[in-house]
Amino acid sequence: MDSSGNNKILEVNNLKTYFYTDGGIVKAVDGVSFDLKVMETLGIVGETGSGKSVTALSILRLIPQPPGKIVEGEIIFDGKNILDMDKKELQDFRGNKISMIFQDPMTSLNPVFTIGNQLMEAILAHKKITKKECREESYRLLELVGIPDIKRRFESYPHEFSGGMRQRVMIAMAIANSPSILIADEPTTALDVTIQAQILELMDELKEKTKSSIIIITHDLGVVAKYADRVMVMYAGRPVEFSQVDNIFYNPLHPYTIGLMKSIARLDHGKNEKLKPIEGTPPSLIDLPEGCVFRVRCEYAEDECKSQYPPLSEIEPGHFVSCFRAKEFLSGSLVRNK
Amino acid sequence: MHGWIQESGLKKKKLMFEKEKESIGITGEIAEDSYLEKKYSRSSLYKDALKRLRRNKLAMLGLAIVIALILIALFAPLLAPYDPIARIKADSSLAPSSVHLFGTDLLGRDIFSRVIYGSRISIEVGIIAVGISVIIGLFLGALSGYFGNIPDTVIMRIADIFFAFPYILGAIAIMTVLGPGVINIFIAIGILGWASFARIFRSSILTIKNKEYIEAARALGASNYRIITKHIFPNAFAPIIVYATMNIGTAIIVEAALSFLGLGVQPPTAAWGKMLAESLDYIDIAPWMMVFPGLAIVITVLGFVLLGDGLRDAFDPKLR
């Protein structure tokens, strides 16, 4: 697993994924770089249209083409660039080395096959074992993800399962071939609060058991605070801040992250604490403003921000920020507005 | 690889792409009005549909045929070189030539002129008969879809009966009762066609009825009439336009069939179906008598069907 000596399992460099549409070129992902360490949980946060889902789909080369296209960058997994893989290599790789769980467990399972059937298919896709062994393996997986009454449930159809149960089955399928990376794209958004907690706990436990890494894509800062080791904040197709979770929450250096933290209603805050929204709305990805994409909503913007997009740079060790004024926040010479 | 995961993945990502597309503003999201303003034109469903229609070559061909046909029908007196019912004895059963482009029939009438005048009947029947179907269909469909329960059951069971009845046979039955004549053709075809429109409209209403903007209108105290006309109607109309266009083709065929059987347009009026019937006995000696009206029917129906198909794709690009 750890071939190169360091413990990076995945490295994404300057990834650009564009969609060519009637209205123009949509720069859904425009220069994303990050790395993922072994047994790490990386949180990718951002709002709708920030490019977080497209980033995940790009890693698995699941971008619908046309209209989409990965135009630039490299995605290195285990020393190999995923973008150079041919069809056969890709097939062997998807679901085996990296697998993905989607947001909506209602549409991710095929309604006409039994749960067991679909789970066994997922296993047999990458393993050459007998039917009987496969069935045993399926039972083991279902038990692992906490499905009660396994033998009966094995023969059930998806519609007999609740949303939470289906998501458990999806997780069982995703970990069937013990992948090194599990990408979860808003895995609990469609679920109720109490079920959400169950699923997230399950994923966290499984990570420990299978020694894999997780990329969790979400808009919920609470989920990130609880589960992520490192966090990448995305805005309009680009990473704006990338660091240890504590840095992101206690010492955010990008105005967007700073704004985000102040705009959320929190369970540990009272009624009288005023929310401070980020004014305006995200820009259209077809027609991004010159310079920094956030500057039109940014209360700290200067002339410099208009001319050039600030590169993602390491402001302090392990803390990457794409803002010209990040150093000032760090040194305290620029005070974050109340 | 595990087929469904992959497949569902594909579906999922398509869905996600749609969502993403919506959110990132491909459909035209305005951000703070200042710097994005210029990019967003005032586009609506109908404008978008028109744009897609224009790119569809077959649909444009269909549209061209339909427009040409309407122009021909309108300007028939100017286009036709001869009176369509005037008999030129000396010229009977002439093969196509520079004098008579499509030849003449047994009574010495110019087939080219008759085909041109025949378009009038076809277009009239197509538009008026389908118009009648649409009106009946919309009314009953609205009753059925909006109010449900008993009106729904009654109307839909009657519609089932209409569906079960062969179209041509029904038309023949009605024409036999009403007697031949153009107006009766409108009535017969109009009555027979309503059921499909009622069904389509009903199902659109059922999906729209539970949308939140309908609830919002009801919460404001809007009357049923207002909700149907102001909220449901404009949103449910697209499939009706599509189906009506395609149905015009069918109506034209039925009219031709009825005229062919002698139940429709009466001589000496020029109608394509009637012309076909008249040509029947002379296929070997004067094939042009059949070929040209036959071609006219085929091209016309094709025109409407192509246009209808194109409209369907244009209104609902997801179907493709």
Added chain:
Amino acid sequence: MNDNKLLEVKNLKKYFNLRSGFLSQRFSGSVKAIDGISFFINKGETFGLVGESGCGKSTTARVILRLTNPTEGEVIYNNINIFKISSREMFKVRREIQIIFQDPYASLSPRMTVGDIIGEPYEIHSIGNRQERTKKVKNLLKVVGLNPEHINRYPHEFSGGQRQRIGIARALALTPKIILCDEPVSALDVSVQAQILNLMSSLQKEFDLTYLFIAHDLSVVKHVSDRVGVMYLGKIVEIAKSEDLYEKPLHPYTMGLLSAVPIPDPQLERQRKRIILQGDVPSPLNPPSGCRFHPRCPNAQEICSIEEPQLKNYSEDAGEHLAACFFAGKPI
């Protein structure tokens, strides 16, 4: 305090009957979406109603507006039982009770311009002439923070947050006394949620509004509500002042719900001991006997599956802190 009640719901029930069969349409069971809930909302306050999907919170709003008929119970608005009045009288009441929906994409008719959408209430209630209406609509657009010049645009030209503003403007048009907000921000991105929540709270002050705020997001409900009711499977299991409910929850479901919400504070989360409620929400078609929560409840005893606990006041001061649990306040 009592004559301050603007809206009171008494023992409200809404069952959806399921029918099967082709012709006979036999009755084959009923979904008890709301099964006897009672609460009141004071003038000028925000009453939060929280619960997971399928608990009946949205149905409650629809029944109060008479968008669907109740099976049983009363809704008293301003001393009038609105289920007892004629449709003409209801038409007048509708001016005073309005609703904001969750989905800003589905709640605006795509074929109408913003001006038509916000002006529709005036048209329905025959208020003003064309010019006056346009003026009012433009004014409303300003009030909710949109550009009045966009009056002729269509909903799809706006972002989610802006559409929600349009929905709010429509609800405000008839100067209502109370607005039922059905998950008004849950479809919006976080940074936009704050904009809408702030707008709603400033409108509340400006127009002296009362809100029924329905949501599943406990953090948002805490932020906006004066009093909160927690629903589970068609029943209210706990009602209290917001501080009391969040600081000292009495019902084990409320405790579990609060514990399940991750707090955006990594250090706090590392220390926090979470209680994860096991199992799924049962089907409202066939709810458990006795206390509906007992199959998932860590505190459940024999009595919980036999007898149904009623809401009781456990308040230590003169206030009201109702919970429906035999072992209310026992930690889980």
